[in-house]
Amino acid sequence: xxxxxxxxxxxxxxxxxxxxxxxxxxxxxxxxxxxxxxxxxxxxxxxxxxxxxxxxxxxxxxxxxxxxxxxxxxxxxxxxxxxxxxxxxxxxxxxxxxxxxxxxxxxxxxxxxxxxxxxxxxxxxxxxxxxxxxxxxxxx
Numbered sequence: 001x002x003x004x005x006x007x008x009x010x011x012x013x014x015x016x017x018x019x020x021x022x023x024x025x026x027x028x029x030x031x032x033x034x035x036x037x038x039x040x041x042x043x044x045x046x047x048x049x050x051x052x053x054x055x056x057x058x059x060x061x062x063x064x065x066x067x068x069x070x071x072x073x074x075x076x077x078x079x080x081x082x083x084x085x086x087x088x089x090x091x092x093x094x095x096x097x098x099x100x101x102x103x104x105x106x107x108x109x110x111x112x113x114x115x116x117x118x119x120x121x122x123x124x125x126x127x128x129x130x131x132x133x134x135x136x137x138x139x140x
Contacts, residue, residue, distance in 0.1 A: 033063055042135050045070030053139040058127040060139045066090070066115035073133055079107040079126035088119030097121070 012018045017026070031051050038047035045067035052061040058079075066072075066088065082104040083090070085097045092113040097103045105111070107126075128137030 038065055041138055043070065043072065046072070048138055050139055055139075058125070060125045060128070062123050062125070062138055064119070064121050064123060066119040066121075068116065068118040069114065070118075071114045072112065073131055073135070074110065074112040075129040075131045077105045077107055077109045077125075077129055081105045081109075081123060081125050081129070083121050083123045086120040086122060088115055088117055088121075090115055090119050090121060 009020065029052075033049050033051060036049045038049060041048050047065045049063040050060065051063060052059070054060070083097065083102070085099050085101045085103075087099055089099075090097045090103075090113050092111045094111070125137075128139070131137070
């Protein structure tokens with residue numbers, strides 16, 4: 001048996017779901033962001049691709065593109081936020097995240113950030129941020 005056959009047709013222990021017979025609500029969701037359009041946000045110079053959003057829990061995964069000089073205005077993270085920098089930089093009062101960097105912020109963290117030279121970043125939110133100017137979060 002080849003490695004592919006071993007991986008794709010595992011021996012399933014009693015009481016486990018067979019991964020080859022999962023119901024549709026438990027199946028993987030494959031997304032190709034390169035085929036998605038960048039959507040404008042409520043903030044100048046920032047566009048998004050929403051890869052995952054759960055309106056019930058508020059959890060979301062968003063790909064952001066920031067033009068040079070774009071600002072994310074003052075906001076509070078209501079739960080942990082995790083960001084992986086793909087391109088460019090994101091700067092706030094505490095430091096700069098550069099390509100390949102990972103930064104996470106706990107719930108209650110407040111900051112304002114900008115991208116001096118533009119950026120592409122992937123962020124995972126457990127709950128939507130609250131913006132001081134009253135602007136709604138990127139997803140509902």
